[in-house]
Amino acid sequence: MATILHLDSSITGDNSVSRILSRSIVERLANAGPGTEVIQRDLVAAPISHLTLDAFADPSVLDEFLAADTVVIGAPMYNFTIPTQLKSWLDRILVAGKTFRYTENGPEGLAGGKRVIIALARGGFYGADSPASALEHTETYLRGVFGFIGIEPEFVAADGIAIGPEQRETSLAQALGDTEKLAA
Template identity: 60%
Template sequence: MKLLHLDASILGDHSVSRTVSAAVVAQLKDGTHDLEISYRDLADAPPAHLSAAHIGQGEPDATPSDLETGQAMLDEFLAADIVVIGAPMYNFTIPTQLKAWLDRILVAGKTFRYTESGPEGLAGGKRVIVAVSRGGHYGPESPASAFEHVETYLRTVFAFIGIPDPEIIVAEGVMVGPDGRQQAISTALDQAAHLQAA
């Protein structure tokens, strides 16, 4: 069984989403003896932004190495049985590095296709777990819930390619003082520790 672990935070060792995503991977590894793990740090080696060459339109304005990297990312995703993503909220949405990765895996004919009855996801059967960190409070009961575009966006994206129920662990309020940060981390780590093994 193959697990793909992705982190997108730019904060390195200070990152809450990295802490939680690592705990998720550790929990799954402990419960699965044959788990093969690959790791990609999207902040350390960010994909280039999407260009016309990536979707076969217009002049080829992407370098061969960039196209090869995009293909490698798609191949990694397609080969994975489980995908674990560390996804912090930056300015109400996902980091640009994570968006660039998503642009490499949302590929017509590979992870989705258009049919007469509408789009059809082709990447079903994968387990996706997302560790989300948010500086403030943006949950459904929060007055700021309409500003939340990480969890909602990722649920939409993965449903579109055939993964309708990604598991989301949220560390919320990490910038609301030291106590708030610790409580957010503790709650998220507790959820990670109770994840069902692969």
Template identity: 60%
Template sequence: MILHIDSSVLADNSVSRQLTAAIVSRLQAADPSATVVHRDLAAAPLPHFLPGVADDSVEQFLAANTVVIGAPMYNFSVPSQLKAWIDHILVAGKTFKYTEQGVVGLAGPKRIIVAVSRGGFYGAGSPGAAMEHLETYLRSVFAFIGLDPEFVVAEGIQVSPDHRATAIEGALESISQLAA
């Protein structure tokens, strides 16, 4: 199963949604028998995490072989609706456990592909790199539960219409090179 997570509030104007759709399409072309479960966290947001309040997010996440996540950068980090979903899938005893030697991730094996869109330039080596808390956060979160995410990035999409088109084209080219 492919779990397709979108979190952008921009609907049809969303770059991250365009990229996740392209990733899912590529994965389905490689395996037409793969089922896709789509969760739109902007249209149907999860409540903020409360102990003892459960939903099906963690079971859905664990059942997936591949998870495709749309992660637009909002104010230097992940959208709050994506953070709420992450809070629902980080569950002690299900996706990780504490041991005397440290944390052990329990979520693998699983493929995680994250489509990132950023309005400005925050990649390594850029002047804004110190303010990039989306990709670094997601790498840490998924490593914590035993996974190594892949990233496709469209950066500088608010700089100009031409740069937006170039950034999307570059990201779509990266998607075409993803291993099926």
């Protein structure tokens, strides 16, 4: 039986585009693999405390991550990067000797073989051709963090959602269409 760990980090509840997208991804993956177990973790409703030495010693979040075959993350862009709730979760899974190790040739990821799909929602446009591209620290950060532990994440993005209702609906429809391809 496959296990999907579903994480959401948006503070906007039912109005959240990243939550709509992550839910769609999880539903499609679960329907494609009957008997799939889904573990839901809402990082807003049940936040993980910011990193402290005592909190770092708690292995439960890391164990949950390592046990999952697929991880689906709803990640909105807040102030050009990820929400602090998601950063607190990442702080628990980036553990030397567990998900990466340092070698004479540089760091080596130890969590490869796991599928990570990230549902991004960004209020503006931050692509390479955009005047705001230098401010995009959500996808680049998550790509770097997961690459560091040996995982090449997949992304579904809805961009420009704060520009207006029509752009929001267009971006959401396009991104929901992209979620169909992930389960194929």
